Amino acid sequence: MLPVDLNNLSSPLPPLSSIMSTIVVVGAGVSGLTCALQLAKQGGNTITVVAKHMPGDYDPEYTSPFAGANVLPMALEYNRWEGETWPELKKLAETCPEAGIHFQKAILYRRAKDEAAGFAGPLSDGLFVRNPWFKDLMPDYVDLPASELPEGMSSASSFTSVCINTAIYLPWLVGQCRARGVVFKRAVLKHISDAAKLSHTGRKPDIIINATGLLSCRLGGVMDQKVMPARGQVVLVRNEAAPNMVCTSGTDDGNDDELCYIMQRADGGGTILGGTYMKGNWDGVPDPNIATRIMKRAVEACPALTGGKGIEALDVIRHAVGLRPYREGGVRIEKENIDGTWVVHNYGHGGWGYQGSWGCAFRVQELVDEIKSESKLGSKL
Numbered sequence: 001m002l003p004v005d006l007n008n009l010s011s012p013l014p015p016l017s018s019i020m021s022t023i024v025v026v027g028a029g030v031s032g033l034t035c036a037l038q039l040a041k042q043g044g045n046t047i048t049v050v051a052k053h054m055p056g057d058y059d060p061e062y063t064s065p066f067a068g069a070n071v072l073p074m075a076l077e078y079n080r081w082e083g084e085t086w087p088e089l090k091k092l093a094e095t096c097p098e099a100g101i102h103f104q105k106a107i108l109y110r111r112a113k114d115e116a117a118g119f120a121g122p123l124s125d126g127l128f129v130r131n132p133w134f135k136d137l138m139p140d141y142v143d144l145p146a147s148e149l150p151e152g153m154s155s156a157s158s159f160t161s162v163c164i165n166t167a168i169y170l171p172w173l174v175g176q177c178r179a180r181g182v183v184f185k186r187a188v189l190k191h192i193s194d195a196a197k198l199s200h201t202g203r204k205p206d207i208i209i210n211a212t213g214l215l216s217c218r219l220g221g222v223m224d225q226k227v228m229p230a231r232g233q234v235v236l237v238r239n240e241a242a243p244n245m246v247c248t249s250g251t252d253d254g255n256d257d258e259l260c261y262i263m264q265r266a267d268g269g270g271t272i273l274g275g276t277y278m279k280g281n282w283d284g285v286p287d288p289n290i291a292t293r294i295m296k297r298a299v300e301a302c303p304a305l306t307g308g309k310g311i312e313a314l315d316v317i318r319h320a321v322g323l324r325p326y327r328e329g330g331v332r333i334e335k336e337n338i339d340g341t342w343v344v345h346n347y348g349h350g351g352w353g354y355q356g357s358w359g360c361a362f363r364v365q366e367l368v369d370e371i372k373s374e375s376k377l378g379s380k381l
């Protein structure tokens with residue numbers, strides 16, 4: 001095919017926002033909902049969200065309701081997923097109280113033994129390194145003086161972050177989508193191409209967004225063997241931990257895949273005590289022994305939770321397990337033609353789905369725009 005001279009086309013290409021596209025988003029976790037909202041904001045798209053699970057459901061394989069959720073950057077160096085999401089969540093916390101997001105001071109405690117081992121813990125990545133890239137992204141980043149360190153900690157840093165009440169934020173995303181004409185449908189897909197029959201318009205979609213998370217390892221047409229669960233067990237309590245959100249670099253009383261973090265959700269959502277990051281573990285039932293360790297660590301790290309009275313003073317709302325969609329090699333965001341329909345993949349976020357949700361959605365929009373542009377250009381030839 002000869003190169004195309006765009007200057008010699010008979011008429012100028014219209015703006016991409018005016019090119020009508022029928023889009024089906026598969027998955028209604030935070031990634032799928034954020035993609036649907038971003039594409040709806042763009043205009044020129046008729047969007048259907050289809051999913052087995054919707055906000056309001058509680059199932060271990062539907063991870064989003066079980067997340068803390070917060071922003072603790074984990075990339076080793078700047079990446080746009082986290083870098084472009086923080087301004088969006090910050091803006092919502094400042095201007096949109098109905099989204100269920102509030103500011104909370106985050107404190108990262110480092111243990112000398114973990115630092116000597118290169119922070120090999122399950123959620124470490126770039127979170128605990130000294131002088132991290134995100135010190136210029138997150139407001140009020142400071143290293144704490146030695147006088148403020150609890151026993152056993154060699155250093156600590158703090159910054160302003162947010163904590164999200166997922167029980168409010170996920171329905172808020174649905175509401176924002178509905179206000180822009182997005183239609184929601186329940187469906188269980190065996191193959192990604194099943195989405196070609198599920199647009200509420202009755203038309204075959206031009207583009208499918210695959211935001212199926214953990215289920216991408218079982219979905220026909222995708223079957224990504226790099227995807228596996230990273231089991232997260234938490235305890236949700238009524239006790240308040242404000243004003244600080246605490247996370248430590250390691251623990252001594254459990255396995256290597258156990259963690260210690262505490263965060264208080266916005267607007268009465270309770271306080272999350274965590275947790276675990278167990279790769280390859282599909283067990284959706286809370287382990288009572290792990291739960292006890294989680295609670296003991298939490299009251300030791302934050303005595304204010306119970307006024308120094310121990311775990312017996314914790315007022316438990318529920319014990320829960322969510323299966324994070326971990327992917328070896330990192331998130332997959334790319335386009336692929338499957339059975340004659342363009343599919344844009346957005347899955348494999350592990351434990352950072354919320355804090356990367358908007359940056360990933362922006363990339364999905366770029367890929368949708370590329371498909372639209374190529375399709376429109378092809379029709380002009």
